[in-house]
Amino acid sequence: MLVMKFGGTSVADASRFKDVLNIVRTSSDSKPGVVVLSAMSGVTNALIACAQEAQSGNSAGSLQQLEAIKNRHFQLVNELLGSLTFPRDLITTLQSDFEKLQVLLQGIAYLGELSKRSLDSISSCGELFSSQIFSAFAQSQNFPICFVDARSFIITNNDYGRAFPIMRELESACRGKVLPVLNRGDWVVTQGFVGTTVDGVTTTLGRGGSDYTAALIGAAIDSDEIQIWTDVDGMMTADPRLIPDAQPIAKVSFQEAAELAYFGAKVLHPLTIKPAVEKNIPVRILNTLNPKSQGTLIMANKEEIKPSGNGKAAKTAPQICAIASKKGLAAVFISSPRMLMATGFLAEVFNVFARHETPIDLVATSEISVSLTVDHFDHLPAIEKELKQLGEVVIVQDLAIVSVVGNQLKKQVGITGQIFKALSDINIVMISFGASEINLNFVVANKDADRSIKLLHEEFFPALVAHGAPGI
Numbered sequence: 001m002l003v004m005k006f007g008g009t010s011v012a013d014a015s016r017f018k019d020v021l022n023i024v025r026t027s028s029d030s031k032p033g034v035v036v037l038s039a040m041s042g043v044t045n046a047l048i049a050c051a052q053e054a055q056s057g058n059s060a061g062s063l064q065q066l067e068a069i070k071n072r073h074f075q076l077v078n079e080l081l082g083s084l085t086f087p088r089d090l091i092t093t094l095q096s097d098f099e100k101l102q103v104l105l106q107g108i109a110y111l112g113e114l115s116k117r118s119l120d121s122i123s124s125c126g127e128l129f130s131s132q133i134f135s136a137f138a139q140s141q142n143f144p145i146c147f148v149d150a151r152s153f154i155i156t157n158n159d160y161g162r163a164f165p166i167m168r169e170l171e172s173a174c175r176g177k178v179l180p181v182l183n184r185g186d187w188v189v190t191q192g193f194v195g196t197t198v199d200g201v202t203t204t205l206g207r208g209g210s211d212y213t214a215a216l217i218g219a220a221i222d223s224d225e226i227q228i229w230t231d232v233d234g235m236m237t238a239d240p241r242l243i244p245d246a247q248p249i250a251k252v253s254f255q256e257a258a259e260l261a262y263f264g265a266k267v268l269h270p271l272t273i274k275p276a277v278e279k280n281i282p283v284r285i286l287n288t289l290n291p292k293s294q295g296t297l298i299m300a301n302k303e304e305i306k307p308s309g310n311g312k313a314a315k316t317a318p319q320i321c322a323i324a325s326k327k328g329l330a331a332v333f334i335s336s337p338r339m340l341m342a343t344g345f346l347a348e349v350f351n352v353f354a355r356h357e358t359p360i361d362l363v364a365t366s367e368i369s370v371s372l373t374v375d376h377f378d379h380l381p382a383i384e385k386e387l388k389q390l391g392e393v394v395i396v397q398d399l400a401i402v403s404v405v406g407n408q409l410k411k412q413v414g415i416t417g418q419i420f421k422a423l424s425d426i427n428i429v430m431i432s433f434g435a436s437e438i439n440l441n442f443v444v445a446n447k448d449a450d451r452s453i454k455l456l457h458e459e460f461f462p463a464l465v466a467h468g469a470p471g472i
Contacts, residue, residue, distance in 0.1 A: 001182060001223045002033035005192060005214035009231040010288035011130050012041035014079035021138055023229065023291050024187070032182045034217055035145070035189040037134055038210040039126025040076070043069060044193075050105055051114055051122045059109035063102060070098045073129050080137045090136045094129065101125060116160035120204045127191035127210070135189045145187040153177040154195035154213060156203045163195050163203035165216055174220035182221070190217075211269035215283070219275035226276055226283045230267055234285040234296030235260060237322045238457045242450055246457070249296050249321060256321050256405050257283070257298040259439045263324045263403035273298070320406040320460045321438075325449045327400040329361065330377060331430055332384075335369040336391025345390070346370060352386045361401060362432040362441055371430050373401065373443060399429060400449035404440045404456060416440065422459040426452055 004027065006020050024035055039047075046069050054062035073094060081087045104121060108114050127150075135147035153173035156163035181188050192210020195203045205212050211228055218226040232240060234248035235257065252260070254277045262270040267285055276283050276298070286295040338345055349370055353360055356379035364371045374380070380395065387393045404419060416433070419440065430443035444452055 001031060001221060002027055002225055002227060003036065003214050003218040003221075003223045004033060004227045004229060005036040005210055006038065006229045006288060007210065007231070008038045008041040008043070010229050011037055011039075011134070014076055016288065017076070017080060017134060017137060019288055019291075020134070020229075021141060021143065023288065024138075025143060026291075032144070032185060032187045033223070034178060034182075034214075034221070035134070035187060036192045036210060036214045036217065037127060037131045037189065038192050040072070040130050043072075043126035043129070044123055044207075047123050047126055048119065050101075051108060051119055054105040054108040055112060055114040057109055057112055059106055062105045062109060066098070066101060066105060070094075073133065077133055077136075080133065081140055087136050087140070090132060093132060097125060097128065117158075117201065120160045120163075121202050124191070124194040124202050124204050127193050131189050131191045138187075138189070143187070144185060145189050146181050148177055148181060148188050148190050150191040150194045150213065151196040151200075151202060154205075154216065155198060156195040156205070158197045158199075158201065158203065160203055162206040163197075165195065165205075166198070169198065170216060171220040174217060178217065178221055205271075208266075208269040209271075211272040212275075215272045215275040215281075218281050219279045222279065223281060226272075226281055228268060228272070228283065228285050229288045230285065231287065231289055232267055232285075233287045233290055233293040235267055235298075235322065237461055238453055239266070239324070242453055243457050247461075248293070250294065251297050251299065252321055253407075253438075254298060254300055256407070256438050259403060259405045260322055260324050263326045263401055263405075263439075263441065320404065322405050323403070323453050323456045323460070324405065325400050325402045325453055326361075326375070327446050327449055329373045329375050329399045329401060329443070330380065330395055330397045331371060331373050331399050331443055332387070333369065333371050333394040333396070334387055334391050337368055338391065348390060349387065352383055352390075355386075356383050358383060362430065362443065364430055364432050373399065373430070396429065398446045399443050400446045401441050401443055402449055402452045402456070404460075405438055407438060418459055419456065422455045423452055426455070 004024060010016055010020055027033065046065060050062045050065045053065060077087065077090065101122065104118065108118060132147055135145055138145045153170065155166045155169040155173055157166060178188050192213040193204055195205060197203060214226055214228065235252060236246040236248055238246040240246045254273055257268065258270070258273040261268040261273060272283065280300055283298040284295055287293050334349060346365070358374055358376050358379050361373040361375060384393055384395060426444055426448050428442050428444055433440045
């Protein structure tokens with residue numbers, strides 16, 4: 001069985017919906033699978049903007065924006081199904097959904113309050129619209145598919161906005177709702193990004209959560225492969241928006257893919273890998289706009305990585321997989337004589353962050369100081385106040401992590417020399433190396449992140465740069 005997730009750009013308009021159906025139909029020769037859809041491109045942002053406009057008290061402006069979203073979806077229905085006579089049920093359902101949204105937005109405008117729970121109810125609607133429309137369209141083309149609401153089986157806690165799945169309940173519910181449809185020979189289409197609490201309240205998994213949904217479903221039903229369909233030819237040697245001549249990578253390990261996803265490779269949601277790793281399910285990144293591309297295969301074990309294309313880059317640096325960055329971080333520097341020859345100091349530091357539910361990205365230590373980075377700032381003032389009881393605290397914001405990811409980097413003689421030679425005129429704030437075999441991370445100012453990636457890509461993939469990548 002396949003689980004196929006299609007992102008927002010893959011369902012941006014009627015022509016893309018048709019492309020998706022063609023791709024799914026081509027993959028349906030063996031046995032049925034699951035299609036997971038994101039909202040149409042830009043819709044989730046537009047829904048959030050509606051909610052924020054309502055919160056500001058501008059009910060009329062909020063409803064005007066909602067009307068534009070409604071018109072876009074009804075135009076899509078008309079383009080896909082306009083010549084047919086039977087989509088009345090779909091029209092009635094969509095009309096009812098938009099009326100409920102209108103009432104919710106009016107209530108937010110009246111109260112002047114937008115809770116995370118209300119925002120989840122609003123922002124989750126884009127996926128509901130796209131999956132219901134796709135189901136009706138596919139059925140109109142005599143493709144055997146059934147819409148199954150993700151809120152009936154993606155069971156989460158009530159951490160609205162970033163809900164966490166409750167795996168035992170989720171897996172049981174998923175098998176109960178999805179497998180019977182597959183066993184009778186039909187495909188399933190459902191929403192990404194969306195879940196529900198045990199009490200039936202709508203939640204979301206956070207931005208980019210449709211990838212996570214696909215992985216959760218794949219793990220629950222023991223799928224043969226999880227496919228993430230996007231608008232690029234797989235994971236790349238660098239962000240192609242920054243390095244246009246970046247090349248797709250044929251294979252990466254689970255560990256390398258997880259590092260790249262977390263440290264800025266936006267083609268994949270960072271959490272996607274976890275359920276796949278636990279069940280050893282391959283994940284393939286593919287391009288809806290170029291379905292003949294082989295994409296990137298993410299698997300437990302792999303041969304030596306070689307970027308697809310002319311292969312010259314692989315000969316230059318066969319162990320370097322890719323370079324990525326994660327911007328918008330803060331670094332916390334704690335210095336204290338108490339650390340010298342002491343035990344338990346780091347545990348005290350980490351307990352502060354744990355109490356405030358703030359994850360830590362990177363850590364570096366010396367005899368009397370510890371440096372770390374975070375990307376969640378809500379509790380940073382309270383964290384700083386507690387840390388000052390342990391020692392001197394300095395917080396620096398507007399930073400970025402640049403990550404060089406590859407295979408057995410610690411065993412590559414001279415790799416750090418190459419990196420720091422390439423970045424000789426970049427101010428490096430912090431370095432983390434040795435925690436794993438597959439990445440070297442360092443922290444720079446936000447404004448230096450893009451230039452650092454360009455310099456490193458030129459250093460490790462010179463054949464690619466020589467064929468047209470932009471200059472520094």
